Amino acid sequence: MATINQNYLKLPGSYLFSTIAKRIREFEAGHPDADIIRLGIGDVTRPIAPSIIEALHKAVDEMGTEEGFHGYAPDLGYAFLREVIAREDFAKRGCDIGADEIFVSDGAKCDCGNIQEIFGLDNKVAVCDPVYPVYVDSNVMAGRTGTYDEAAENFRNVIYMPCRKENGFMPELPKEKPDLIYLCFPNNPTGAVMKKADLQKWVDYARANDAVILYDAAYEAYIAEDDVPHSIFECEGARSCAIEFRSFSKTAGFTGLRLGFTVIPKDLTVDGTSLWSLWARRHGTKYNGAPYIVQRAGEAAYTEAGRAEIRAQIAYYMENAKIIREGLSDAGYEASGGVNAPYIWLRTPDGMSSWEFFDHLLSEANVVGTPGVGFGPGGEGYFRLTAFGSRENTERAMDRIRRVG
Amino acid sequence: MATINQNYLKLPGSYLFSTIAKRIREFEAGHPDADIIRLGIGDVTRPIAPSIIEALHKAVDEMGTEEGFHGYAPDLGYAFLREVIAREDFAKRGCDIGADEIFVSDGAKCDCGNIQEIFGLDNKVAVCDPVYPVYVDSNVMAGRTGTYDEAAENFRNVIYMPCRKENGFMPELPKEKPDLIYLCFPNNPTGAVMKKADLQKWVDYARANDAVILYDAAYEAYIAEDDVPHSIFECEGARSCAIEFRSFSKTAGFTGLRLGFTVIPKDLTVDGTSLWSLWARRHGTKYNGAPYIVQRAGEAAYTEAGRAEIRAQIAYYMENAKIIREGLSDAGYEASGGVNAPYIWLRTPDGMSSWEFFDHLLSEANVVGTPGVGFGPGGEGYFRLTAFGSRENTERAMDRIRRVG
Numbered sequence: 001m002a003t004i005n006q007n008y009l010k011l012p013g014s015y016l017f018s019t020i021a022k023r024i025r026e027f028e029a030g031h032p033d034a035d036i037i038r039l040g041i042g043d044v045t046r047p048i049a050p051s052i053i054e055a056l057h058k059a060v061d062e063m064g065t066e067e068g069f070h071g072y073a074p075d076l077g078y079a080f081l082r083e084v085i086a087r088e089d090f091a092k093r094g095c096d097i098g099a100d101e102i103f104v105s106d107g108a109k110c111d112c113g114n115i116q117e118i119f120g121l122d123n124k125v126a127v128c129d130p131v132y133p134v135y136v137d138s139n140v141m142a143g144r145t146g147t148y149d150e151a152a153e154n155f156r157n158v159i160y161m162p163c164r165k166e167n168g169f170m171p172e173l174p175k176e177k178p179d180l181i182y183l184c185f186p187n188n189p190t191g192a193v194m195k196k197a198d199l200q201k202w203v204d205y206a207r208a209n210d211a212v213i214l215y216d217a218a219y220e221a222y223i224a225e226d227d228v229p230h231s232i233f234e235c236e237g238a239r240s241c242a243i244e245f246r247s248f249s250k251t252a253g254f255t256g257l258r259l260g261f262t263v264i265p266k267d268l269t270v271d272g273t274s275l276w277s278l279w280a281r282r283h284g285t286k287y288n289g290a291p292y293i294v295q296r297a298g299e300a301a302y303t304e305a306g307r308a309e310i311r312a313q314i315a316y317y318m319e320n321a322k323i324i325r326e327g328l329s330d331a332g333y334e335a336s337g338g339v340n341a342p343y344i345w346l347r348t349p350d351g352m353s354s355w356e357f358f359d360h361l362l363s364e365a366n367v368v369g370t371p372g373v374g375f376g377p378g379g380e381g382y383f384r385l386t387a388f389g390s391r392e393n394t395e396r397a398m399d400r401i402r403r404v405g
Numbered sequence: 406m407a408t409i410n411q412n413y414l415k416l417p418g419s420y421l422f423s424t425i426a427k428r429i430r431e432f433e434a435g436h437p438d439a440d441i442i443r444l445g446i447g448d449v450t451r452p453i454a455p456s457i458i459e460a461l462h463k464a465v466d467e468m469g470t471e472e473g474f475h476g477y478a479p480d481l482g483y484a485f486l487r488e489v490i491a492r493e494d495f496a497k498r499g500c501d502i503g504a505d506e507i508f509v510s511d512g513a514k515c516d517c518g519n520i521q522e523i524f525g526l527d528n529k530v531a532v533c534d535p536v537y538p539v540y541v542d543s544n545v546m547a548g549r550t551g552t553y554d555e556a557a558e559n560f561r562n563v564i565y566m567p568c569r570k571e572n573g574f575m576p577e578l579p580k581e582k583p584d585l586i587y588l589c590f591p592n593n594p595t596g597a598v599m600k601k602a603d604l605q606k607w608v609d610y611a612r613a614n615d616a617v618i619l620y621d622a623a624y625e626a627y628i629a630e631d632d633v634p635h636s637i638f639e640c641e642g643a644r645s646c647a648i649e650f651r652s653f654s655k656t657a658g659f660t661g662l663r664l665g666f667t668v669i670p671k672d673l674t675v676d677g678t679s680l681w682s683l684w685a686r687r688h689g690t691k692y693n694g695a696p697y698i699v700q701r702a703g704e705a706a707y708t709e710a711g712r713a714e715i716r717a718q719i720a721y722y723m724e725n726a727k728i729i730r731e732g733l734s735d736a737g738y739e740a741s742g743g744v745n746a747p748y749i750w751l752r753t754p755d756g757m758s759s760w761e762f763f764d765h766l767l768s769e770a771n772v773v774g775t776p777g778v779g780f781g782p783g784g785e786g787y788f789r790l791t792a793f794g795s796r797e798n799t800e801r802a803m804d805r806i807r808r809v810g
Contacts, residue, residue, distance in 0.1 A: 001584060001616075008686060008687075050469065053469035110691060120410055121410075281546075289661075290663070
């Protein structure tokens with residue numbers, strides 16, 4: 001008799017963004033004329049940059065010819081893309097990462113979700129709280145956690161590292177020793193960043209404790225300030241303790257094109273086994289590569305023209321972030337983030353819960369954001385707004401928020 | 406201290422196609438002028454059809470405009486694609502499959518590899534022998550099998566169902582009860598097909614034993630004969646015991662574009678839990694959808710023009726298959742497949758092992774194929790040739806094989 005993976009049943013029924021969608025539908029049913037502005041889900045809205053569109057057309061034309069057709073991609077991705085990544089994202093920042101240490105994929109979500117597979121089920125996982133749900137849920141599904149604790153609103157046998165105003169939204173080195181440490185900076189959802197010296201402490205800690213850091217750098221393109229590392233491999237010793245995830249989604253607007261990559265140094269070993277070789281085996285067995293045309297699109301994002309266009313898109317979103325920050329400040333809110341990240345993290349007013357504030361903002365201003373508690377109990381009393389809307393919607397949303405206070 | 410997933414270490418070191426590539430390199434080093442023809446790896450060679458190229462260009466243009474830009478795709482895939490699949494691939498064949506039972510993905514390899522995750526680790530797996538390695542390897546990596554048995558050249562605690570000439574390359578209902586049964590028809594690597602009445606027996610067997618059939622129909626577009634089911638859902642009762650995998654790779658030449666789908670009926674339950682809901686949860690947590698432009702390309706494969714173009718491609722490959730079959734017959738080989746499948750499965754002559762024959766063919770005819778034993782011990786003494794080469798190369802390869810005998 002077949003059986004199911006019982007670990008799946010540990011997951012609470014409803015996914016954050018489904019619950020949000022349901023509440024919006026209910027509100028709309030009662031207020032059919034409401035003009036709702038969505039600053040909730042972190043999806044981009046700007047069109048793909050012209051240089052990238054051009055590269056896509058060119059690659060599509062190739063695929064229609066006998067000599068230009070490309071079948072299965074190389075397991076790790078095309079060399080033309082891995083080499084430009086190694087040079088532009090790593091060598092130019094002084095990071096010693098080879099093109100053959102880069103695994104091209106269809107996005108950081110898949111990689112972040114799948115990476116846990118190469119580790120034993122006995123590994124203890126540490127995550128920030130609040131946190132991007134994929135890190136925790138993928139470990140729940142694998143059976144690396146305990147059951148869901150209804151009272152604590154989190155999972156047993158996971159080390160949660162609170163990130164709240166009191167500690168500057170920075171996780172503290174945990175007392176209990178973790179084996180796998182998920183870090184995401186610039187952070188989703190808080191928008192906080194870690195300075196290089198602080199990240200170095202985590203690298204040193206991981207090395208001292210034989211832990212592996214799973215570093216999600218999906219938002220590195222939004223870093224505006226100096227002394228904020230774009231890659232964990234800027235830190236000394238990271239090659240022997242860290243894996244890094246990168247994405248084209250927020251960098252170049254690829255949420256609908258799907259491209260990302262994972263960096264695993266060849267000298268990173270656990271139990272005397274190379275994690276590079278395990279991930280290569282997973283890639284070879286369960287994955288068939290990102291589309292050729294999308295890898296060509298990714299390459300175009302590194303051309304001079306492509307970079308300029310992408311920088312302009314990021315500047316557009318970051319101007320939105322500024323408008324949101326200033327609008328919130330005018331309206332008397334306490335908010336952080338939005339300087340090196342496309343997310344603004346605000347304190348709900350008057351001791352309102354995250355969901356109370358969600359309902360308040362939806363009904364009074366017809367603006368949708370994301371309740372902080374949706375990212376874990378550490379997010380209770382907070383609320384996330386994203387800078388990915390259009391300028392017009394962002395401005396209109398802030399006018400309304402100023403008005404309702 | 407972090408630990409690795411020890412199950413990965415059960416996998417024998419070298420992957421079949423890497424070993425082949427290494428042997429070719431070695432041969433080339435000693436014979437730099439050899440003109441090697443590759444009929445080994447099952448990758449297509451014909452360019453993408455004009456209607457699909459046109460749809461890709463159109464979708465790329467959309468992505469470059471504010472109003473046409475598409476970000477994250479819906480979790481299950483775009484409705485425009487799921488609906489046309491439900492109508493053309495299922496309703497038209499009398500299968501009761503709804504658009505919301507179709508999960509669009511980036512290919513059948515990923516889906517075949519990932520599907521085992523939603524089942525318990527105590528499930529007993531049955532596979533054909535020879536077999537597409539992904540079914541077994543993904544279960545090894547999850548810990549659902551025993552260790553590798555060097556003498557038997559297979560994994561302990563897996564039910565292997567031999568498919569050899571003696572049983573018409575058809576698996577027999579196993580004596581030991583399996584929980585998960587992987588079936589692939591038209592078969593890779595043997596090219597064999599199962600008649601509808603025979604597949605119905607498997608459906609009945611699965612239902613009687615509370616087993617789930619994981620049915621890989623990646624090659625259904627190659628079926629030429631009547632009475633061969635294109636979908637397991639043509640069989641009565643399959644909705645309560647089967648999951649089906651489909652791919653655009655061999656149907657429309659998408660090996661480099663990446664598109665496939667998995668069908669899970671909503672009434673398929675195990676342990677009282679809907680497998681649809683578990684797979685939806687996996688999709689939502691660890692996957693972010695196939696690219697919009699590729700989903701539009703998939704849609705174009707179902708237009709009248711697209712279908713005609715694709716049919717012509719398949720006819721091209723099947724003419725290759727005929728040339729290979731006839732060439733082998735002329736040369737005195739015993740071969741099967743190649744009628745409803747792009748693979749031709751031949752018996753090695755004079756009691757040669759699969760690898761001996763590989764070396765023989767490489768050195769004497771400079772033709773590369775795939776040793777049958779690479780698909781499992783049941784493939785020893787067999788050899789796979791594929792119809793995916795160009796016409797010219799296929800003809801040249803067969804001329805050489807005729808010559809060397």
